Amino acid sequence: MPIPTEASERHTLSVTVANEPGILARIAGMFAGRGYNIESLTVAEVTEDETVSRITIVTSGPPLVIEQIIAQLDRLPPVLRVHDLTAEGPHVERELALVKVKGSGDHRIEALRLAEVYRARVVDATISSFVFEVTGGTEKIDKFLELMREVGLVEVARTGVAAIARGHETF
Numbered sequence: 001m002p003i004p005t006e007a008s009e010r011h012t013l014s015v016t017v018a019n020e021p022g023i024l025a026r027i028a029g030m031f032a033g034r035g036y037n038i039e040s041l042t043v044a045e046v047t048e049d050e051t052v053s054r055i056t057i058v059t060s061g062p063p064l065v066i067e068q069i070i071a072q073l074d075r076l077p078p079v080l081r082v083h084d085l086t087a088e089g090p091h092v093e094r095e096l097a098l099v100k101v102k103g104s105g106d107h108r109i110e111a112l113r114l115a116e117v118y119r120a121r122v123v124d125a126t127i128s129s130f131v132f133e134v135t136g137g138t139e140k141i142d143k144f145l146e147l148m149r150e151v152g153l154v155e156v157a158r159t160g161v162a163a164i165a166r167g168h169e170t171f
Helices: 023-033 063-075 106-117 138-149
Strands: 009-018 038-045 052-061 079-084 091-102 121-125 129-136 153-158 162-165
Touching: 009 023, 009 063, 009 162, 023 038, 023 052, 023 063, 052 063, 063 079, 091 138, 106 121, 106 129, 106 138, 129 138, 138 153
Parallel strands: none
Antiparallel strands: 009 052, 009 079, 038 052, 091 129, 091 153, 091 162, 121 129
8 A cells, every 4th residue: 555645845945144154055965864855045245344145955755744844944954044935925036048949940939939038148259150148937947948949949058046035025
């Protein structure tokens, strides 16, 4: 008889940390050591004096695993706060991708048409290729890439998810 498994949920975590050398490696090591997956990871300093950084992590797992991840992150000494933006309510997520597409003739025209529909900007162009900049939710970027594969996708660079809670409260 198979053991029932809980459905995996995607969660976006906002982790505020003291900006110390090695903190990112410690967090990534915690995930790797416990077999958790990081789907997206972004880091940036968030204070003028450069003492605090925000790490945005997108991960998936059953609710119990997400709770364990949050508890384990919270126990790391340089971690100041952990917020599960997914569980805490409305938040905004965005990602940026640079997308290189090659093509000529009809494929070139189709690439430009699709870019217009997805509000992608041309940031570089040659006779045989374009580099588009597209921003939005992960699903929007995934769909744009899927369509560009059909007209000549060559290469992709993605930033990972940046997220922030809605409203006037600060974390």
